[in-house]
Amino acid sequence: MPEPNTHSPRSPIGSLILIGAVVAAGAAAFAYTAGWLSPNRLTPVKVVDALAPPGGPALGHRRNHAKGICFTGEFQANGSGTAISSAAVFATGTYPVIGRFNLATPMADAADGSVRVRGLGLQIAGPGGQVWRTAMITAPIFAVSTPQGFYALLQASGSKDPNAMKAFIGGHPEFLTFVHWATTAPWTDSYAEDRFNSLDSFIFTNAAGQSSAVRWSFIPAAPPVSITPADLAKRGPDYLETEIADRVAKAPQTWTLAVTVANPGDPTSDPTKAWPADRRVVTVGQLVVQKVEPEADGPCRDLNFDPTVLPAGMATSDDPFPAARSAAYAVSYDRRTSEAADYPHSTTGAKP
Amino acid sequence: MSAARTRFTAPQRLLHWLMALCILAMLFIGVGMVSTITPAYLTLVQIHKPLGIAILILVVIRVALRLRYGAPALPADLPEPMKLAAHLSHLAFYALMIVMPLLGWAMLSAASYPVVLFAGFDLPSILPLNDRLHALLWDAHHYLAFVFFALILLHLAAALFHALVRHDGVFATMAPGFLSKAKRG
Numbered sequence: 001m002p003e004p005n006t007h008s009p010r011s012p013i014g015s016l017i018l019i020g021a022v023v024a025a026g027a028a029a030f031a032y033t034a035g036w037l038s039p040n041r042l043t044p045v046k047v048v049d050a051l052a053p054p055g056g057p058a059l060g061h062r063r064n065h066a067k068g069i070c071f072t073g074e075f076q077a078n079g080s081g082t083a084i085s086s087a088a089v090f091a092t093g094t095y096p097v098i099g100r101f102n103l104a105t106p107m108a109d110a111a112d113g114s115v116r117v118r119g120l121g122l123q124i125a126g127p128g129g130q131v132w133r134t135a136m137i138t139a140p141i142f143a144v145s146t147p148q149g150f151y152a153l154l155q156a157s158g159s160k161d162p163n164a165m166k167a168f169i170g171g172h173p174e175f176l177t178f179v180h181w182a183t184t185a186p187w188t189d190s191y192a193e194d195r196f197n198s199l200d201s202f203i204f205t206n207a208a209g210q211s212s213a214v215r216w217s218f219i220p221a222a223p224p225v226s227i228t229p230a231d232l233a234k235r236g237p238d239y240l241e242t243e244i245a246d247r248v249a250k251a252p253q254t255w256t257l258a259v260t261v262a263n264p265g266d267p268t269s270d271p272t273k274a275w276p277a278d279r280r281v282v283t284v285g286q287l288v289v290q291k292v293e294p295e296a297d298g299p300c301r302d303l304n305f306d307p308t309v310l311p312a313g314m315a316t317s318d319d320p321f322p323a324a325r326s327a328a329y330a331v332s333y334d335r336r337t338s339e340a341a342d343y344p345h346s347t348t349g350a351k352p
Numbered sequence: 353m354s355a356a357r358t359r360f361t362a363p364q365r366l367l368h369w370l371m372a373l374c375i376l377a378m379l380f381i382g383v384g385m386v387s388t389i390t391p392a393y394l395t396l397v398q399i400h401k402p403l404g405i406a407i408l409i410l411v412v413i414r415v416a417l418r419l420r421y422g423a424p425a426l427p428a429d430l431p432e433p434m435k436l437a438a439h440l441s442h443l444a445f446y447a448l449m450i451v452m453p454l455l456g457w458a459m460l461s462a463a464s465y466p467v468v469l470f471a472g473f474d475l476p477s478i479l480p481l482n483d484r485l486h487a488l489l490w491d492a493h494h495y496l497a498f499v500f501f502a503l504i505l506l507h508l509a510a511a512l513f514h515a516l517v518r519h520d521g522v523f524a525t526m527a528p529g530f531l532s533k534a535k536r537g
């Protein structure tokens with residue numbers, strides 16, 4: 001900063017060096033903040049890059065859960081949810097829904113019988129623009145305890161080193177619980193029979209200002225019919241999509257939204273740890289899926305079901321996943337929208 | 353207009369420094385937030401949006417003050433190309449201060465994200481959902497941010513050059529009161 005005496009005897013060389021140093025320091029601070037000087041910082045770009053299959057990402061598509069089909073419908077809130085959250089979508093009423101049934105794979109052309117985990121992306125639009133988005137999966141617990149663990153899993157599963165998976169499991173024993181589920185739980189033969197779980201914990205706050213940690217699930221009304229992956233594969237690579245389209249065309253399909261409230265001390269920061277089965281459950285309403293549409297022209301294609309898009313009355317908790325997911329989903333979204341030319345559109349542009 | 357004025361008016365100076373702080377904060381928050389997956393990401397995004405909109409509001413006031421009160425003349429002995437560079441860079445600053453927040457807002461609108469300023473208060477969407485438009489706006493917000501920062505470094509260097517090398521009183525036109533009084537000595 002300039003000295004009080006105007007006619008400083010300092011030579012211009014000294015001043016010029018000082019100016020150069022100030023500018024260089026500014027540039028360096030910026031570069032540091034941007035992570036350019038920290039090659040070890042785990043950035044959302046790295047995570048999204050690591051999701052890419054060996055042949056490269058499916059351009060124009062989601063970088064994970066790339067295969068999916070859109071639907072629209074409504075959420076019928078029964079009013080019970082207001083006991084735990086002041087979210088507008090919980091007040092008794094009916095709210096429009098846009099959603100997406102999907103497969104947890106980065107491959108847009110994966111065969112339905114080859115993907116163990118299925119997902120549901122959902123947007124419920126409350127009054128006054130109070131939007132709630134959530135992206136859930138069929139697994140009852142997540143595969144890893146932390147976002148860093150997720151990155152390690154991606155690296156290990158993409159590694160050519162035959163010991164990489166072993167080393168990963170050594171450092172992330174919680175993964176075995178997930179493997180146990182993946183290898184023993186039955187598969188269903190329809191999206192309509194799947195239960196979708198938030199896994200991540202969130203904080204709900206009611207009108208009285210009382211907060212509780214919660215997780216939620218959408219529980220199907222259709223009874224599950226189990227099928228082996230081999231039999232599912234025999235029905236064709238896109239069976240699940242044609243099946244759900246046919247089923248919904250015959251009759252709307254419904255799920256019950258059940259919110260589980262944690263007891264004090266329940267693990268909220270780790271989605272690999274299930275809560276005891278006796279926790280309070282509040283049934284807040286029904287999801288009714290009324291119309292299924294292909295992703296290409298469907299209303300879900302250009303939405304990002306970012307789990308941190310929450311209405312007032314809901315917030316993130318100490319679970320580190322929603323923040324990490326939000327950062328990664330944004331990168332995925334930015335990439336796929338910039339690749340619009342690569343997406344197999346059947347008509348131009350998306351419908352809002 | 354006030355050709356004889358030797359300094360920017362106090363409200364102009366206040367806004368200049370307040371906005372300089374906010375804009376630098378925005379640029380650092382911006383590049384910081386997009387490079388992390390920790391919970392800081394959400395906190396930074398939650399600051400980025402309302403602070404960016406605050407800048408949009410402040411720049412409207414600032415432009416109005418500039419039109420009302422003008423600016424002190426640059427020193428007569430300043431070479432013409434430098435005068436031109438100064439004027440063009442200031443014009444670019446005003447353009448960026450207006451355009452950057454609008455791009456941020458428009459980019460979120462074109463992606464159909466709710467533009468939440470704070471819990472329960474959303475800005476209206478200013479564009480329909482459109483993938484190509486989102487990509488275009490995202491690119492503009494991204495690249496112009498770096499142009500903005502580069503221009504600030506240049507501006508900083510020029511301001512210090514006036515203050516430390518040329519001693520020509522240009523720095524004093526914008527300096528906070530306590531500094532410029534000393535300068536005019």
Ligand code: HEM
Pocket residue numbers: 047048051061062063064065068100101102118119120121135136137142146147150197198199200271303304305321324325328329332333336
């Ligand atoms: C750090 C961990 C995770 C990462 C990096 C990650 C990454 C991604 C990415 C990049 C997408 C594509 C987003 C888009 O382009 O719109 C995606 C979609 C999805 N993710 Fe995750 N994910 C993570 C954890 C989870 C968890 C814990 C769940 C469920 C509980 C989940 C469920 C889903 C679902 C259902 C979709 C598809 C949403 C849609 O239909 O658009 N993810 N994930």
Ligand code: HEM
Pocket residue numbers: 368371372373375376418423426438442443445446504507508511512522523524525526527
């Ligand atoms: C960080 C963002 C900054 C922005 C956007 C910015 C913007 C501007 C603009 C638009 C003007 C022209 C005012 C007018 O003619 O209407 C100006 C003048 C000035 N700024 Fe900044 N400024 C920033 C930071 C700084 C810094 C860090 C310094 C000094 C260390 C500085 C020193 C000055 C000085 C001395 C002037 C008066 C120069 C003149 O009228 O030619 N500014 N600034």
Ligand code: HEM
Pocket residue numbers: 330331334375378379380381382383386400401402403404405407448449452453454455456457460467493494497498500
């Ligand atoms: C003077 C105003 C602003 C400045 C200087 C600014 C600066 C930045 C910077 C430096 C980045 C990081 C770019 C990158 O490295 O990719 C960024 C990203 C972003 N900005 Fe701003 N911003 C401004 C206003 C806004 C406003 C008003 C909004 C929204 C209401 C906004 C929303 C965003 C979003 C959502 C991103 C992340 C984009 C993504 O990667 O998905 N910005 N901004």
